[in-house]
Amino acid sequence: MDILLVASAFNSLTQRVYAELSDRGHRVDVVLASHGTDAVRAAVAELRPELIVAPMLKTALPKDLWRENTCLIVHPGPPGDRGPSSLDRAVAAGETHWGVTVLQAEEAMDAGDIWAAVPFGTAPVGKSDLYRNEVSDAAVTAVLLAVERYAAGDFKPRPQSDPEIRVIWREAMRQTDRRIDWDHDDTVTVLRALRAADSQPGVLDRLLGREVFLHGGHEEDRLRGRPGELLATRAGAVCRATRDGAVWIQELRPRKNSGDPAPFRRPATHVLGDCGLPEDPVPLDLPAGRRTWTDIRYQEQGDVGLLRFSFPGGAMSTTHCRRLLAAYRHALTRPTTVLVLGGARDFFSNGIHLNVIEASDDPAAESWANLNAMNDLVEAVLRTTDRLVVAALGGNAAAGGVMLALAADEVWCRTGTMLNPHYRRMGLYGSELWTYSLPRRVGAATAERLTTEALPVSAATARTLGLVDRLLPVPAESFTAATLRRAADLAGSSGLGRRIAAKAAARARDEARRPLDDYRRAELARMHAIFFDPTAPYHTLRSAFVRKQPSGPARPLTTAPDPLAGRIR
Numbered sequence: 031m032d033i034l035l036v037a038s039a040f041n042s043l044t045q046r047v048y049a050e051l052s053d054r055g056h057r058v059d060v061v062l063a064s065h066g067t068d069a070v071r072a073a074v075a076e077l078r079p080e081l082i083v084a085p086m087l088k089t090a091l092p093k094d095l096w097r098e099n100t101c102l103i104v105h106p107g108p109p110g111d112r113g114p115s116s117l118d119r120a121v122a123a124g125e126t127h128w129g130v131t132v133l134q135a136e137e138a139m140d141a142g143d144i145w146a147a148v149p150f151g152t153a154p155v156g157k158s159d160l161y162r163n164e165v166s167d168a169a170v171t172a173v174l175l176a177v178e179r180y181a182a183g184d185f186k187p188r189p190q191s192d193p194e195i196r197v198i199w200r201e202a203m204r205q206t207d208r209r210i211d212w213d214h215d216d217t218v219t220v221l222r223a224l225r226a227a228d229s230q231p232g233v234l235d236r237l238l239g240r241e242v243f244l245h246g247g248h249e250e251d252r253l254r255g256r257p258g259e260l261l262a263t264r265a266g267a268v269c270r271a272t273r274d275g276a277v278w279i280q281e282l283r284p285r286k287n288s289g290d291p292a293p294f295r296r297p298a299t300h301v302l303g304d305c306g307l308p309e310d311p312v313p314l315d316l317p318a319g320r321r322t323w324t325d326i327r328y329q330e331q332g333d334v335g336l337l338r339f340s341f342p343g344g345a346m347s348t349t350h351c352r353r354l355l356a357a358y359r360h361a362l363t364r365p366t367t368v369l370v371l372g373g374a375r376d377f378f379s380n381g382i383h384l385n386v387i388e389a390s391d392d393p394a395a396e397s398w399a400n401l402n403a404m405n406d407l408v409e410a411v412l413r414t415t416d417r418l419v420v421a422a423l424g425g426n427a428a429a430g431g432v433m434l435a436l437a438a439d440e441v442w443c444r445t446g447t448m449l450n451p452h453y454r455r456m457g458l459y460g461s462e463l464w465t466y467s468l469p470r471r472v473g474a475a476t477a478e479r480l481t482t483e484a485l486p487v488s489a490a491t492a493r494t495l496g497l498v499d500r501l502l503p504v505p506a507e508s509f510t511a512a513t514l515r516r517a518a519d520l521a522g523s524s525g526l527g528r529r530i531a532a533k534a535a536a537r538a539r540d541e542a543r544r545p546l547d548d549y550r551r552a553e554l555a556r557m558h559a560i561f562f563d564p565t566a567p568y569h570t571l572r573s574a575f576v577r578k579q580p581s582g583p584a585r586p587l588t589t590a591p592d593p594l595a596g597r598i599r
Contacts, residue, residue, distance in 0.1 A: 379431025
């Protein structure tokens, strides 16, 4: 069918719905509601879609559109649940089971007839992590079912007046609902409040005399202090005492009216500056019994080494890259034959940290430092010849994060993963040795198409193209365990020694043909010219992205005859 997606943003869920529908042969176009109702009406008039689907919509569709067209809305709540803060309130309440409902647009919000509903079990993670994983899985299943039912032509959607459906209206959560009472709230309550506000809008609070929004929440098992007291820092995060324990807060966001020139999320210590707190490091091989937070962790299971990392939003600053490179080098000293890079649920990597870059005194210089640190990490993976390296993507990856994965010998993806193997939408040529890694995986022609069309790729399509070697059809919460089982099988395979030897020989041949240093120099020369040109679009696009401001036209950003390409308005 010809399907038009109407969304407030081309976010992770919209991208996944777009890719999954395209994979099944539908002609899919996307129009952003943020460009206004006239742009939406114009897209409908021009494209005349058979069906309109709204995967993520913050504003109501115009009445004339849903009266004249079948419009299906994806709501992140079970049947009967209504309101704009459904998922927030579910996380805040500690719901263990939730659901996604696809319903028909009508006058009252979330009150339309139900075309599909899919339940899911929740995990004790932040709202954004849950949204990108369990919610996304259920939403795609529900959308595909609703589209199938619509195409059949004989399905009658279920009205919400059905007496078996319990209708509950949930008001929008405001900061008064999210407020933490540090003197009286226990750790469980604090964590729920923090997780329900992650990554937007955060929890408004006051730290060291400044009003900031708190983002991210993880339990601490040993540090203690007076309720509300800041206790320590670790890898950019701050630890704050609760009534009965403590929590780690990874990021802060200054209020827009606070006078801070960088009112967007970034590591907590970047916002607070030198606050005189002690650094409380933990070992890289943190024992499994510890419940404290760490963003990089190494463990071994037989001949398998697992180097897990998880950075907010998948963004990797200069510091993140250098710390991960040090951990990777440590992992190479261990007597393993298979090294897994990643393996955690949610984001693998989205490349350089645009928020930290934007907040720096010299964004061009910080861009350059961050990119070189990312290149150092990718090159270290490419030059590893004494063992097999597996990149295990439990969540999405983009730009340099995709190229980090492609530096490994094998790429394994959870089936819900989305890849964006391009840099174009940020006005960049790209680096991380992509001119070596991407063509050797998919060929020169496909590499050109992926980087110029700049569209998301599902895990299934990535497998077909050769970007991915293995798909893991498991829930997000089971990804680490599934990865370790398959890595153990790989380590125990009879031909592993021959594979490692063949890998080393292939690397030597490629190096003789054209050294990695040559690829790196050529890429960095182009990136240097962009970073240090104040008129380059990258600077405007970066600032708009970080500050969540519109940066693109309402007309199509890409147009191609290939159904996979679609058009994004």
